[in-house]
Amino acid sequence: MRIPFIKQSTINYRRMARQQGMPFIDWLHGYLYGRFAYQYIGMAGDKKPWWRYLMAPLVLLLDRHSPFQPTDQSRTGDPGQEKPTFADTYHGKALPLAEATKLIRLDRAVNTSVSEQVLPYTRAREIVLNNPEKIVLLDCPCRAGMKNPCTPIDVCLLVGEPFCSFMLEHHPDKTREIDTDEAVRILKAENARGHVAHAFFKDVMLGRFYAICNCCSCCCGAMKAQRMGVQMLCSSGYLAEVDQETCVGCGLCAEKCQFKAIGFRGGMAFIRAKRCMGCGVCVEACSKDALSLRLAPEKGEPLRVDAL
Template sequence: MKIPFIRQSTIDYWNECRTHGLSLFDFIHGYVYSRWCFHYIGLAGDRGPWWRWLWAPLVFIIDKHSPFHPTEDNRTGDPNQKKPTWGDQYHGKPLPLEEATKLIRLDRPVNTELPEQVLPYTRCRDIVLNGNPRLVLLDCPCRAGMKNPCTPTEVCVLVGDPFAGFMLEHHPDKTREITREEALRIIRQEQARGHVSHAFFKDIALGRFYAICNCCSCCCGAMKAQRHGMNMLCSSGYLAEVDPDKCVKCGTCAEKCQFKAIGFNKESAFIREDRCMGCGVCTLSCSKDALRLRLAPEKGAPILVDEL
């Protein structure tokens, strides 16, 4: 039914929220998050009003004390499970290049109930890519919030409706529809610059994967929050490791690493495992093939598109 003064993408999002059992509060939160994303997300940057500095402590307070976070024992009956945190409801998972490009290439319907060991988050259970999903390129709200942002700024790839359509309709000057080939090119170019591809999830995004953002630690709000103890990112499930026989200590990998996870000793580079998120950027930068990724179960399970 057409409702005057309300855009079709808003109606589509409301219908999806009802189908997935989200509350009116969730719908309003999602609408504000998407409709005014350059204000909502851009507050983490260094441009804008003075009160943007309230952003970080406000997020921390919400993370610890929000009455809108249901307790795990209310949802599952298990009183031993902890209350969900901000990172459980909105978070990104770094992706190596191969897996990031597979998400874009996927051309068959996927509607899988993901077990906890694949994505260990209470609100993140479904990855839904219906057939040939719509791809929309968005100007990065984090970079838009910076006085001197990294470039290019068109680096956020939205995957699938209703989110792609919503953003295209509400931000026509900040978005454009793209092909899979262009999306893949953007991801490859960003990782070559040393930027990290994140698969982003959010509770109000129907609890599913909805975007691949290509992030730098100087602009990205989630990466800044991570540095200050708010777990908005989780490991890819991999760790980088060095072959000391091949390493020539050129330093390129350390310059590219957004997580400051690479150091040097007398023999070669080494990985600070507590910092490494397994993004794989260092492996792409090494001309000597001295770095590779290995599975690291202690860091969590990776997104393996072939197994979904």
């Protein structure tokens, strides 16, 4: 029997969590993450409202895999070294524009777990999509938490159920359902602004892919965490490279790069390989076709949508 004051999307989310054996505390964490997304994710912003001081300890209390616990050896690669595990529970994969577009336009059912070579994390690596899929456009919680955010704000793409219906019901003023054509237009427009598409995964969101966010280094909480040493984002598996014979040293690629991975020497661009995440924003921005992406096995494997 349906309880009148509980939304149907909440019931559906709880049912799916039970089916996959998710503990109640994890489901509750996921519920709060979605229901209070602007408070939860907005903690990384600079508006500093009063609820920030209540939300932070609550998140740490609910997260059984706290930032103070060590990871396993497969994550660190060094049995003598301990690193925080928060990134294992919540992380993003950089996507070149072409791959992000393919992920939005999937025309068949997909139910798979990607390897640690693609997503180097111990948790949240599932991609579960059915045909047809629902896509919801969401006001970015990171940008909404900033005093002077990048615009536009409605740039986050939620993909699949039960996430889409949940956010539509609980945040009707900040969401709307869109079709694949509009989603692709948003991806292209954000890429042209220099913003990076990331496929996001979270353990308490049924342990799987649930959103494509278009991230800027000034607003994005994950990018801020990355600069602080919390590896929430992983490389696309590609590395940008410069054709020195074609480059004219205009500097547009460096202006667009969110990772400060492009420098200039002798009037020509060069790539700082350690910083480059292979997002391809610079490639799309270059009018001289002087930049390209190459496979970089040392940075992991790409999330190849065709292979799903």
